[in-house]
Amino acid sequence: MTGTTRRISVTVNGTPRDEEVEVRLTLADFLRKRLGLTGTHLGCEHGVCGACTVLVDGMSARSCLMLAVQADDCDITTVEGIAPSKDVLHPLQEAFRDHHGLQCGFCTAGILTTLVEFLRDNPSPSEGEVREAISGNLCRCTGYQGIVDAALDAARRLREAGGAAR
Amino acid sequence: MRGKLVGSPVRRLEDLPLLRGRGRFIDDIALPGMLEAAFVRSPHAHARIDGIDTEAALALPGVHAVLTLEDLRPWLVNEELVVGLPSASYRQFRNRPVLARGEVVHVGEPVAVVIADNRYIAEDATQLVMVDYDILPAVSDCRAALVDGAPKVHLDAEDNLLAAFDMGYGDVDAAFRNARHRFRETLHIHRGGSHSIECRGAVAAHDAVSDRLTLWVSSQMPHSTLRVLVDMLGRDENQIRVVTPDIGGGFGPKLVVYPEEVVACIATLKLGHPVKWIEDRREHFMATTQERDQYWEVEIAVDDDGRIQAIQGDIVHDHGAYTARGINLPQNSGESVPGPYIVPAYRMGAKLALTNKIPVTPVRGAGHPQATFVIERLLDRVARELGLDRAEVRRRNLVPASEMPYERPLRSRGGVPVVLDSGDYPRCQQMALERAGWDAFPARRRTAHAEGRHIGIGCANFLKGTGRGPFETVTVRIGTSGRVHVYTGGTAIGQGTKTMLAQIVAEQLGGDVGNVTVTTGDTAATALGIGTSNSRLAVTAGSSAHVAAGKVRDKLLQVAAGVLDATPEDLEIDGRDIIFRPQAGRIANKKLTLGEAAHVLAGTPGYVLPGGMEPGLEATEHVIIDRTPFAGGTAVAEVEVDVETGGVRIMNYVLAIDSGRLINPQLVDGQAVGGTAHGIGNALFEWMAFDENGQPLTTNFADYLLVGACEMPRVEVLHQESPSPFNPLGVKGVGECGVVPAAAAICSAIEDALAPFGVHIRKAPISPPEIIALIDEARRPSAAQYSR
Missing domain, CATH: 3.30.365.10 (Aldehyde oxidase/xanthine dehydrogenase, molybdopterin binding domain)
Incomplete structure (x- = not known):
């Protein structure tokens, strides 16, 4: 009801969407409430916890700090769009399963999206680099150890797959 | 026991949906016609409320209601959340009102609620609710709270002492009198909040056809939430269901019932729409319980070898403004100082001070980290003073x-x-x-x-x-589909409870963890339940699951023995089948599926159950855990x-x-x-x-x-x-x-x-x-x- 609305065109997980949105609607709420993609989670809504991280044109971004209108003409990937198909997991998702990289699973979406970008840009990271890469993602359950192990293992799997699985 | 499954790193049942972004957390629930709530909260630590003007907020388009305690009263038979654990040590009772009742006693205390089309509008409207506060002196430091003449946390209180108790044993005075060495320490341990990455939240909906209220809530203890709702709303158990969806971490504070959950229920009853409230992080810092300060004065008596003779001391514990749980934290702390050590004589006194701050409840560890800090600091002091290795001092004092x-x-x-x-x-x-x-x-x-x-x-x-008792409910049931269902009052907050219970149950029922569905934290699934706290579920729910699964196994084998004309000893449960494997050379090719066995005990009208068995391929257990x-x-x-x-x-x-x-x-x-x-x-x-x-x-x-x-x-x-x-x-x-x-x-x-x-x-x-x-x-x- 309040304020003005704008029409935006975005591609989300490969599907083009054309939507009328309020200008103050955050990208996170647009994804979660308008599109029903509730895999992106809100943990702090002030840009620190990283749970809401999505990929905007391939770059990780806090969807709580971005307005939906700012995503106009952008290509967005959320956690729902990481896996290559509905039967196959992304190597990162597989590795998170194998290394107990998640407990409650609330921060997981943001960490996965962050790592998708990171491993694309740095396919052979050191443990320190992985820790640095996820230093903007808070996890209260795991102590990060399983996440770091999973990321390193996923990097190995991705390298072995010849970088094909992005 | 150790088996094929119990003791092995089975992959978690929980992971797949969570990894794919298909978890179902509280904020993921969207119901037709659902409205959203935002709370007006006190900006003052202590104030009298002289009036609340909701007119401007109500006038905002998209706002459906602005409710104060007065507006909730028609739905309440009791307007306080009475939740304190029993204790003889209380000097005063400080239950939280469901919304502020003429006085606010901490920043963040809920004063009114706005229900609107969405959260954006609801939050806009909270800014338009005019509350006339008369600011009163507040007390922030728990030590200062206990000094004569300190400002009162509650206007009607005589002082700020909520509770006091002593515990101990042995002749402490004599031990100190005769001690070769005594060392005093003044220690301060601060703990913070839980900060589960998911904040709190609630969705309430009323089904007018069956007059049933359902509350989905990010809670560690839905059964206690149900009991509080029954007490406050005057509805019976059958008219309320409390369900926990996926929970994004608990760590203690989600074990208590909160005013916002009760308000969401009343709002849905009043407005006829489902109502959702999702806490934001700023609110979590001001309205979700925390653990906080304990100030300790302690003294240890040791002999020349560093062996403990006695420990004595006093704790001042910051309780916050209300009792949201009870005296348990300083109780745990006092109880835990001797820890793994032999302490021949012990005395610890505790004073719980009210302060104008957010109420205090357990956060992961619940008083134990403080006690451990205290005893370990004392032992380091002993080692330093006596010139001993710190580990050696500890070794000498550990219970062998x-x-x-x-x-x-x-x-x-x-x-x-x-x-x-x-x-x-x-x-x-x-x-x-x-x-x-x-x-x-x-x-x-x-x-x-x-x-x-x-x-x-x-x-x-x-x-x-x-594993604090007295029990946790577990029902194990094999359905006619052949699937094994496990229901428990315990809640899954990320710790892998579903996998843990599935392992225990599958160990005895075919070994296929993937054939087990675990339902946690739903008052419609188990009538009784305690919930998740105190590292308790593996002990309590695990024990109940183990015993219940054993009983279902016995029934299953008895049914199969009848159908397959075998003795139970010749039967083996493998995956979803019971297979006849005779010991004495007979050829085995007969089997019965779990589903077929369940059909037998599901009963057919007019036909007797085999062998005088109890109906249903199921068992419910509440294994009593007192120790x-x-x-x-x-x-x-x-x-x-x-x-x-x-x-x-x-x-x-x-x-x-x-x-x-x-x-x-x-x-x-x-x-x-x-x-x-x-x-x-x-x-x-x-x-x-x-x-x-x-x-x-x-x-x-x-x-x-x-x-x-x-x-x-x-x-x-x-x-x-x-x-x-x-x-x-x-x-x-x-x-x-x-x-x-x-x-x-x-x-x-x-x-x-x-x-x-x-x-x-x-x-x-x-x-x-x-x-x-x-x-x-x-x-x-x-x-x-x-x-x-």
């Missing part, structure tokens, strides 16, 4: 394995004797020390000193009472301290734990490491600050620091598996094992690193500026003498 089970003349809050059940504490300590290279540390220190670096090592032992299994162990931390900046880097961290029989080692390690991260936060980072007027100063994650991946060392977890004799699985809880010893071990290591300066650490957390201040203070020659 030969004394198990070891009864200590203390009682828990429920009157249950404290009996340390099993374990070899000295061996566990030795294991940790060896892995951490304790004996070789002096050489590492010399090398570091040569490079101008200050490194230190510290160790801490701990015990954590786990608490004690998990425990040793943490060793090695740190480097930058003496210019006060920065602390944890270089090595070893945690040796004895949490009894392991059900799933991978999940156990995950709990141990995750808990350690929380403990590192308590040692170095997490500080919930308030000013002298009770204003919270840290209300976002930039001011209140959680441990990130870069601050977190790799934790090496070692296990000693001493089965508990107190439950059929021999398990002990593990959820809090990591957090309890961390601050004690790390502060010991920091003090050790700064030994050249003679620094003495008396509080946790300890920040870089505080470390620098301690170094500066110690460097002043007069101060160094004074500190003796």
